[in-house]
Amino acid sequence: MKFVDEFRSSDYSKLLVETLQNSSRDKINIMEVCGTHTMAIFRYGIRDVLPGNVTLISGPGCPVCVTPQSYIDNALDLSSREDVIIATFGDMMKVPGRKSSLLKKKAEGSDIRLVYSPMDCLTIAVDNPSKQIVFLAVGFETTAPMTAVTAIEARKNGLSNLFFFTAHKIVPPVMEALVTDKELNLDGFLLPGNVSAIIGTEPYEFLSKDFNIPGVVTGFEPVDILQGLSTLISLISKKDYSIANDYKRIVRTDGNSQAKEYMDKAFNIVDSNWRGIGKVPKSGLEFNRDFEEFDALKHFKISYEEYDGSSGCRCGEILKGKINPTQCPLFKQACTTENPIGSCMVSSEGTCAAYFRYYK
C-alpha cells in the first residue's frame, strides 16, 4: 500500500536502529504522548532495539483512558432510557463504570450501536426518527472537528434527534501539566502524528521556549518512529530544544486550517478532568452557545459531579508515566484485557493493554 509499505522497509529500519545504537550514551527519558504510538512501538518491537540508556515512557494520549468514570456512569444511565440510542466508538464498550459497562448494558437489551465514524450517527438519526441518538463524543483534536462537522450536517439536514455527550480534550495543555510535574524527568517528547495533522507544530513551541524540552512529530510506521527517535535523541544530545517535524507528508506547521475553523465554530475551550490526572485548565472542548441544541447534557438536563478511578487501579500514575503497568498489583492478576478494571487496559491504545499484549 502506497505511503505504508515504504515506511515499513526493513532496510531503512535496520539502518536507523544502527544510528540509534551509535547515538548518545547519556541517560535519556522520552515520553511518547500518543496511545497509537505506544501500540506501534510495541508491535514493531522498537523497545527491544533501543540502546539501554534510552527509556520510553508512555503518556496520556489515549482518549478512552483519560475519560473519567463519572462520564461512563452517565452514559450508562442514558443507555437505560427506552427512547435513547447510544452510538459509540468500539473502544468505549468495555470501560467499566461503577456498576456496569456499555457492553453489559447492550447484552441486557439497551440499544447501543458501534460506529466507525461520528458521521454514521446521521444515518442512525434519519432511520430512527422516534428515538434520540446520543453519540459519545470522546477524542482529541483529531476527532473533535468531526463532531463539529456532524453537528453542522445534522442542522443542514433538519435533524433534531441527534445529540452529543462531549468529552473532547486537547493535548498541549496536559503536556504542560506533565512537564511541570517535578517527579517526571522528561528529556523530550515524541509528539502525536494525527493530533498534529490538525493543530500543526506551533502549539508545542512552549515546550521549547518555556521548558527547554525538545519534541519531534512523527508518524506510526516503524521507519517513522525510528527516524523520529533518532532526530529527538540527536536534539537532546546537542541541547537543541527545537520542535522538529519528521512527518511532513501529513503535518504542516499550521496544521489543517479548515479543521481548526470547524472546531472554533462549534466549541469553547474549557477546563477538563482527565482520569487519573485531575482538572487541567483549558484542556477540554464543549459546545458553544450556537451549538448547545446538540449538547446531550443540556438536552436531557443532566448535571453531575465528576469522579474517577477504581479501587487499587493505578491508571492515573501510568497515564502520567510515573510507573509502568507491571508495577500495578492488579496488572495481569485482577485486571486483564478480558476483564479490565482500569481504562488503560480497555482501549486498544491503552498503555496497560499494550504491555498486556506485548511485554515479556
Added chain:
Amino acid sequence: MCLAVPGRVLSIEGKMGIIEVGSIKRKVFLHLVPEVSVDDYVLMHAGCAIQMIDEVEAKITLDILKELAESEVCR
C-alpha cells in the same frame, strides 16, 4: 479509535468521496480537505479525510533515507 490510514480518492460528490484503501473502497467525508481532487492521497481517520498527503514531502523523507543507506554501503 485513533488509527488513520492513507487512501487514494476515486471520486468526489459534493463533500463526500470514495477512497480506496488497499483493496477496500470506503465512503469518506471531505469537509476537512476542501482542496482535494480525484487521485490525490488523503489520510482517513474515523470516516473523514483529515489531511492531504504531500507526495513531495514523502519523497524527500525517503530520499534522505536512501542517501543514508547508500552512504552506509559505500563506507
